Amino acid sequence: MSGAGSNFIDGSATVIANERGTGNSGDGLIEIEYELEPDAPQNLSLQYDSSLREIATNWDGVTDADGYRLYLSDEQNAAETGSVVVDTTTTSHTETDVPDGDQRYYQVVAYIDVESDPSNEVDVLTDLPPAENLTVESVSGRYATLSWVDPSNNASGYRLLLSEDDDGSYQQDGSDISPANQGETVTYETTELLDGQLYGATVETFTDYTSAREDQ
Structure with missing residues (x-):
């Protein structure tokens, strides 16, 4: 169009187009603004x-x-x-x-x-390291006290699992145990145990997404 012109600014979100309208007493200014959307990144x-x-x-x-x-x-x-x-x-x-x-x-x-x-x-x-150094600290009557060290930095808690006759069939003893800080020792006393019964024990460390065990 005779007398028409456009201004483009590289990398800008604004394009200003100037157009002289025929039959009008003055210049018309049309301003067009739009947002530039780049391509999506590839190969993350x-x-x-x-x-x-x-x-x-x-x-x-x-x-x-x-x-x-x-x-x-x-x-x-x-x-x-x-x-x-x-x-x-x-x-x-x-x-x-x-x-x-x-x-x-x-x-x-x-x-x-x-x-x-x-x-x-x-x-x-991400990996969840299991508890370490699971140890029977003492046995008193029908109760045992165990301890372990948590090497993880994000445990939600622990479960002590016991197996009668150490047959590998584990059941949780008591309730979930509150987490310790990384590298700290956790101590736990069991619920009442059976007289003369052999037990196997493992600690299960857990988060909201996974769990890991150490056997003894």
Whole structure:
């Protein structure tokens, strides 16, 4: 159109188009604003190091993206159900001191003005180390006192399981036991036991997502 012109600003969410209307006494100004949505990041991957309690995530970069948000959830569809772990301009992130026995789902989005669709999803159930050094401290009448050390950093609690005749068929003794801090010793007195009965014992450490046992 004769006399028409457009102004475009690279990377901006605003496009201003100037158009001279025929038959009008003045210039007309049409301002069009829209939000730019980048492509979704591709190839999100995860590496978990249980010995270091570290999770490293990596993904492909998106052209013209201002940054990325990595989402974490204990449910699927992390970008919808979770929260942001990190807002970054890089394409990788490493978490340290990750909780033991934890279910973790990840998705990443790119953003310019608004967020992109989420990437593929990756997930991991982190290892839960079992209790260590299960020991019978004493036996008094029909009661026994046991102790153990918890090496995990995220236990929800423990269950003492007993097996009559040490036949491997375990039943919980008493109620769930409150968690200790990592590296602390837990002491527990059993409920009333049978006279002259041989017992096997194991401690089950548990979280909301998994459990682990140590046998004796």
